Amino acid sequence: MNRKFSTAEKGKGIDQPVEPTRATRVRVPHFDPAELVHNHDLMLIGRITNPKIQKMWALLPFLADHWKVSSRPVCADMGHERFQYQFACEEDIQLIMANRPYHFAHWMVILQRWEPTVASPFPSQIPFWIKVHGVPSHLWSNAMLLSLASNIGHFESSEIITSSARVRVMINGLKPLIISSTLEFSTGDEVKAELVYERLEIHCSLCHMLDHDIKECPESEERQSHKYIENTQREDKC
Incomplete structure (x- = not known):
């Protein structure tokens, strides 16, 4: 007759150790970025304002098709809610920049000319x-x-x-x-x-940020909390 395994033997009810998030720090050797910088002269960097609604996989081809330029730009998802477009000529970039601002899925899209920066707020x-x-x-x-x-x-x-x-x-x-x-x-x-x-x-019509509406506004939740406390205090006095 087959032996039944205990709960402990099956591993049930026992908290499994959580693997820590793995990360490394890498020292990059010195190199001359001059040629790489030159290759970015015809590039625009963009940022979506509401990633819950604006899906990158839909935005990238939409803008590339929407812009009527001499050659379809090459697009890429850069992560961290940012993206890039590589254009064929300066005239195309000037046309796109002159017609800003843009939006997608009824939320604003931030679009700037590429700059040699690693600052997280860029583009803004x-x-x-x-x-x-x-x-x-x-x-x-x-x-x-x-x-x-x-x-x-x-x-x-x-x-x-x-x-x-x-x-x-x-x-x-x-x-x-x-x-x-x-x-x-x-x-x-x-x-x-x-x-x-x-x-x-x-x-947001309350705090006037571009990345959320009033239903998700932290200030709205804070005001509701204060209103609840005030009402409770008023009832306690009655």
Whole structure:
């Protein structure tokens, strides 16, 4: 008759040792990166803002097909929510850069020209045309728009027409959007300007970050927690 094995013999109920995550540190010998850097002159580096929604395998061919350039760019997933495109000529890159910002699956995509950096925040810069609301038209000026842009990012250009004033600004897409600004004029007058970002897709309407919506906002959870505590304290006093 076959002998029955005990629980201990089967290994059941016994915590198995967890293998530690393996990692190494490698010292790379010195080499001249000049030629490699030259090969990256026609490259754009991008970042998705919401990896839960924006799937890299779908984004890469979509943008490559969407861009109407002389030759289809070669794309690659770089990991860490980043990707790259290698273009055939400078004219193609200039065309793509001029038409920013881009979005995919209704979330923004950050796209910058390649730079020789290993900084984790790169790429982070995204340009927007921003309409300035709430400022009387007699105060619209290029000087006002330049001052406003310099306060929230890097000024690129401005446009004033009969019906509107707007400014194109390069901002850090990894930080909250600035949606209003108080303008102080030399006359002593102060005006609150509301900033409306053109071609802005889904983002958080509470903290104004680009990487989540209000349903997943940490500030929303914190406010709900504070509200619950306040209600509980109020009930205890009754």
